[in-house]
Amino acid sequence: MGDGLRAVVVGTGMIGAVHATAIRAAGGELAGVVASTPRRSARVAEEWGVPGRYPDFAAVLADDSVRVVHVCTPNALHVPQAEAALRAGKHVVCEKPLATSVADAGRLTTLAQRAGLVLAVPFVYRYHPLVREIRDRRLRGEFGAWQLIHGSYLQDWMLSEDVSSWRVDPDEGGPSRAFADIGSHWCDLVEWVAGVRFGEVSARLGTTIRSRPAGPGSSFSAAVDGPRVAVRTEDVATVLVRTSDGVLGTLTVSQVSAGRKNRLWFELDGAWASAVFDQEQPETAWLGGQDGARVIVRDPQHGSAEQRRLSRLPAGHTQGYADCFTSFVADAHTTIRSGIAPDGLPTGADGLRSARIVEAVLRSADTLAWTDVPDTSPDQEVTP
Numbered sequence: 001m002g003d004g005l006r007a008v009v010v011g012t013g014m015i016g017a018v019h020a021t022a023i024r025a026a027g028g029e030l031a032g033v034v035a036s037t038p039r040r041s042a043r044v045a046e047e048w049g050v051p052g053r054y055p056d057f058a059a060v061l062a063d064d065s066v067r068v069v070h071v072c073t074p075n076a077l078h079v080p081q082a083e084a085a086l087r088a089g090k091h092v093v094c095e096k097p098l099a100t101s102v103a104d105a106g107r108l109t110t111l112a113q114r115a116g117l118v119l120a121v122p123f124v125y126r127y128h129p130l131v132r133e134i135r136d137r138r139l140r141g142e143f144g145a146w147q148l149i150h151g152s153y154l155q156d157w158m159l160s161e162d163v164s165s166w167r168v169d170p171d172e173g174g175p176s177r178a179f180a181d182i183g184s185h186w187c188d189l190v191e192w193v194a195g196v197r198f199g200e201v202s203a204r205l206g207t208t209i210r211s212r213p214a215g216p217g218s219s220f221s222a223a224v225d226g227p228r229v230a231v232r233t234e235d236v237a238t239v240l241v242r243t244s245d246g247v248l249g250t251l252t253v254s255q256v257s258a259g260r261k262n263r264l265w266f267e268l269d270g271a272w273a274s275a276v277f278d279q280e281q282p283e284t285a286w287l288g289g290q291d292g293a294r295v296i297v298r299d300p301q302h303g304s305a306e307q308r309r310l311s312r313l314p315a316g317h318t319q320g321y322a323d324c325f326t327s328f329v330a331d332a333h334t335t336i337r338s339g340i341a342p343d344g345l346p347t348g349a350d351g352l353r354s355a356r357i358v359e360a361v362l363r364s365a366d367t368l369a370w371t372d373v374p375d376t377s378p379d380q381e382v383t384p
Contacts, residue, residue: 005333006031008052008060010081011072012044015095018325019070019122020048025322026330031066057081061088068336071095074172079104082119086111091118091336093329096184097358098351100174105355109348118341119348120332123188125264126344127324129298129307130285134268134275135193136304137287143270149190149241149249151266153182158235158255164213170232176358177233179205183253183361184354186264188346190249191353193277194268198357199244200372203364205234208256239361244375262321283318306343 005028009020012035023030032052035041045053054060060069061084069085071078071094082094092112098121099105112119125131137143157163158178167173167181174180191197211228235256241249254260264279276286283298296303298319300311310327313319328345335341356374364371 005029005068005336006066007068007070008032008034008054008063008066009070009072010034010057010060011070011074011077011095012036012040013072016070016072017048018322019072019093019329020050021322022325022329023070025326026333028068028329028333031063032060034060057084061085061090067091068093068333074166075100075174076172079108082108083111086115086117086119089115089117091120091332093120093122093332094351096121096123096351097174097180097355098348099355100180102352102355102359105348105352109352112348118332118336119351120328120335121346121348121351121354122325122328123185123192123346123350123354124321124324124328125185125189125279126192126346127310127327128277128279128282129300129303129310129319130282130296131189131193131277132306132310132344133296133298133303134277134285135195136306137275138193138195138268142273143268143275144272146194146196146243146247146268146270148269149194149196149243149247149266150251150269151186151190152252152254152263153186153265154252154257154260154263155182155255156258156260158209159258161209161211162213168212168231168233173233175233176205176362178235178253178255179203179237179239179361180358182255182264183237183239183251184358186251186253186266187357188350188354189264190266190268192344193266196243196245196247197375198241198249198373199375200242200370201357201360201364202240202370203361204238204368205361205365206236207231207233208235237361237365242370279321282320 007023007028009016032054033045033050034054034057035044038055068091071081079099082092085092214227214229237253239251267276274288284295299315300308331342331345360371360373
């Protein structure tokens with residue numbers, strides 16, 4: 001039985017389809033979809049089996065029966081669309097980055113808070129059951145004081161020089177590509193799991209492919225014909241971090257690492273024990289101690305309450321990214337219905353935090369210096 005929440009997805013690329021599937025899997029009603037043109041909107045609605053037909057975004061805002069808008073468009077459209085939906089009294093699930101500037105992220109977060117509306121940001125890797133298990137063990141003091149934090153997020157979808165995407169253009173995707181797109185996920189996840197805040201960063205960015213085909217492309221498309229344009233966003237990033245209490249860490253980010261499809265990996269080394277999680281192997285986690293190491297498996301019959309809650313399938317029946325998205329959307333809908341957010345739901349405040357880290361990384365790469373990551377809420381005035 002559905003939860004009665006009517007949702008519309010704005011944006012019909014890969015991630016829009018993921019949101020649409022998750023809405024239905026979580027029990028919501030996919031009431032409509034809006035693409036770049038009315039014709040494409042109608043075609044995608046037919047493909048996705050969506051009964052509602054909205055000619056444009058304005059029609060969605062005018063429909064009082066729609067309670068949730070999922071913003072899945074290119075990054076430059078996130079702020080105007082999310083803001084319009086919030087001002088229309090609708091809850092919003094906005095793809096990351098919430099905004100390509102700290103000021104805009106702060107404004108959206110404040111607007112949602114003042115309106116009493118849910119603004120959720122899908123940092124969905126928090127929803128792997130074994131991620132919750134590691135976090136629970138940290139909360140219970142199993143690891144001791146952190147000695148070192150390190151990891152990487154590696155992909156290869158931009159390895160070919162003939163791949164194009166709107167993400168490459170800073171006017172569409174923002175001033176950072178690789179770090180803002182995937183490094184932000186790693187930072188959100190590690191801060192949340194380890195219970196730390198990155199206080200300062202020292203970053204270097206690199207562009208390994210100097211030109212790509214012109215044109216916006218999709219998120220994952222090859223375009224070998226036509227003119228080429230200079231690339232103005234990074235393919236790789238290396239970041240030294242220091243937490244607010246002095247723990248050192250390292251992060252390597254790449255969208256040009258052959259064979260690495262979506263490898264978000266972190267290791268947390270504590271005084272008494274360590275933990276490793278690999279998003280491409282989400283059914284296991286590595287736990288180390290001075291007397292040896294062991295691998296634990298996701299199992300709804302064992303472990304923390306949160307691991308059990310998010311284990312939708314029996315042990316040995318693989319869960320993955322799509323299940324994380326379903327759990328995230330289910331928690332967002334629970335918050336909308338009850339006004340009480342389940343543990344770990346990423347919200348606008350987390351999107352703002354991410355924007356602060358991205359901005360600090362960009363400043364550090366520009367100045368070649370250690371750069372503070374502010375950890376205070378902005379004093380943003382929002383016009384009613």
